Amino acid sequence: MDENDLNSEQRYRLLIEAITDYAIYMLDRGGFVTSWNAGAERLKGYTESEIVGRHFSTFYTDEDRAAELPAKALQIAEQEGRFEREGWRQRKDGSRFWANVIIDPIRNADGELIGFAKITRDISEKRAAQEAIFQSQKMEAVGQLTGGLAHDFNNLLTAILGSLEIAKKRAVRPDVADLIENAIQGAQRGATLTQRLLAFSRRQELQLGSVDVGNLVRGMAELMRRTIGPEVVITTQFPSELPPVRTDANQLESALLNLVVNARDAMPDGGEIVIAAERRSIEAAKAGLLLAGNYLCLSVRDEGEGMDAETLANATTPFFTTKGVGKGTGLGLPMVHGLMAQSGGQLILKSALGEGTTAELWLPVTIDVAATPVSAEEVPFDPAPSAMMVLVVDDDSLVLMNTVLLLEDLGMETIQASSGEEALEILGTGQLPDVVITDHAMPKMTGARLCEEIHARFPTLPVVLATGYAELPEGTAEIGGVVRLTKPFSQKQLSRALAEACQGGRCF
Template identity: 55%
Template structure:
């Protein structure tokens, strides 16, 4: 038997009698074999499509109307269905069923399907009836009342059940005074009429002898007596059955609550998965765009640098070239932010003490904020070091401080704090188990609503208006945190400010090999013809890049530095040159190339020439494990000075 997912394991395990799947649009019903047997349908047709009228035909006539009303609610768009009703089997036997189901909307948000299952609760119903009979046996009080009298004749058990002093005759007012409902009447008062159809009733009383509240049931009949009537009846205590009914209701409510929680949890998980897939797709797209844009900027910047050196001195022309270079550098900064979001930026990882880092840039942050914004720091000096890139962390912290300032245009308070906490395996979220430092920047500004908060770390999303931001600041910080093995969390409420927390792994347990160290900075020296650096001798260099424009500009910069360049457009072409030319001094290769990557080329070249210096030029951060020790990294886009520094480092 197939049990619909939304009904949950608890209900399914209690003994389901049949399942249904109602196609509302087609007005057809698909059921399983047990459902068909219960409803008197040929089992061979159980897997077939059945007219929906059969669903109601087997319902007991006394229950059919309320079942139709409940089903009508599903047809009107209600989500959950839960009813108990009797079913008359083909042989005439009557069974009690608990039906649980759920309505499903189609693509037009109209009721499309109605699925569910039946649970046989006949034995429970019979048990409840037996309990009621057992509870009333030996505890039945009798009474007789004549119309027009102010008293009633009662039995001793009647008095005991109500907690009244034993008597054979009691005033009607005394009997009715113990009812909690002031408008209720256990026995009609003098001159009051009585409804013969409303004799079976239940009352809540307060016993005068012990003050306990009890439930009393009344059953009786009315007989004509002259011009009036005579009422004869019995009462018995039904408090236990009422308590059981309350417990059953509580159990049913708990079950429904669990089902709702499971559905809500599943929806949240599905939404989180969709968001993760969305951000991953955006990250891959952003990284690819940044890589290609890096190549374009590489060609522009290198060409402008060479042009700047070769044209005749002219202030107007020099200013135009400088403007172009500044624009290219701004583009390079933009690609670095895009690569940061895609977790592909070049990082230098080291032990960083946040106390020293934050207090070291306090003056810079205060100048950036301005006089209308106060700055408070709460960084314990005892915090352990984290594993990170100090320069990138400073940029991230300054970026968050600027965002906090912009969220408070009239001024306010900015607080930079840090705490240490340990994440365990049972905690939700993206952080793996271990110790972390949370570096947070909080403001007292406008805050964000839920919709804005959900999109805040998306690339190019900004609330600052056109021309006032790239929308990459928070996405860059998010990517930086992920690349360092941590996480980034934004908390915000409208008119209650925002807190941005960068979670960083403690250095002692961080995986230092997870990021790639950048090339150390070197002070420029004066070289030939005013060019930066001093290579000291001309080198024979193999330059490899699958992009002809990049290869041409790289060769031009190398030749301008006085080197002899052999060009190759692929790894195979470079290997052919190395096999042919025995006196090659240096190999400079791109990383992302078809058929053979730069690191693969380096591995093959090192097998035959283990002493050959190699420079790997790439806009991405990732390198295979072990490659850092024998390869000099040159990030794209690079200019002639950066190229010469990499050559000096590679040549030792």
């Protein structure tokens, strides 16, 4: 070997030693390590003296060794000229990382196999980012599906509850009225489930505002203690000052109570639940699924058995539950997930078997001063006048029939239309009703679009827009004379919406 060859080999060795982001080393024909660079030591934790002479299967997990993956990798590299895969690899300290592995065969001038060159790269962060994107896309798809299902269920429940209300009013025998009341309560429980589905799909109606989390948690303390029982202790860890956040206070209370109950259920023998809060900042470069900015991280930590990786990955999937039959709907965490997303934040779950679970609610900080809690009492309205004409618009015949039934039971006259176009034709004949009540989700012309047309042609005609969705096209709320009615609605809620639409004497 001449001096040029020696210089070339020295430069090559210096190059390999200078690379610290990749583990680059050589194996003999049997798979035993014959060289080791600084990147390999940094990545895998072994020094050169510790690893040279040992088999490269040392870096594989027990599961992969049992499946004989190391031998198969060398066989593929020898036969096909290259082996490249991704998988879990193990460091000296036992920790795992997700690796991209390349094995190339090394042959002499005669083509005889003399060993292998192996390159390993840690791509754990890349895999985590890909999984986060995939999870986000999956949840978005499931959210669209559940949102559509919830809307259809709301239509069915509107028809069911309307018919049951009228049947109960007309029931003569008390035992029949009791049976109808049971059916009403069952339908109302179904309405609660659809609200949770809408919460997950980010289509529930929220009253977003400035919320003081510290005051909210203190106000819930007695409720949480009564709910979880004496076996579990709740500890709070809050700094003296916390910034207000932007969310729906009532829904945040429900979400926090749900997490506390989950934490209690994870500790059947009792234990401690820690509710903590701290201010966090997200930089643009590390924003991920959250926008860069300031957040309040509200966390609930338990001392339970924790979750394995599969359970953790499915925890926010609707109807997924590890509780027994009849003990859980599988909609609690999806509801919390939806609330966080709709509030501009994120639900982050951290758990491992034997280490308990921590649920983090990341909520965006608002610069507004925390609002004073508003009383839940409804603003009083005079009853809607019974001597009035109502145009009812809905493409669902069941909902249309039952809305008409509820209105006629109140003594009102009705005109029916099964589409926005038909409603405009009726109005175009000059037969103007006192008020219009329309569904929103209709084909061709939506209820929101119908509201715009009515406002443009008949600006003094009040409209009630019935919908199960939170999100409506921009500008709908600014259309004069439009009152929103959430599905499913009762006769009392329908009457109230009509009274609100008619306030100021517009219906006379």
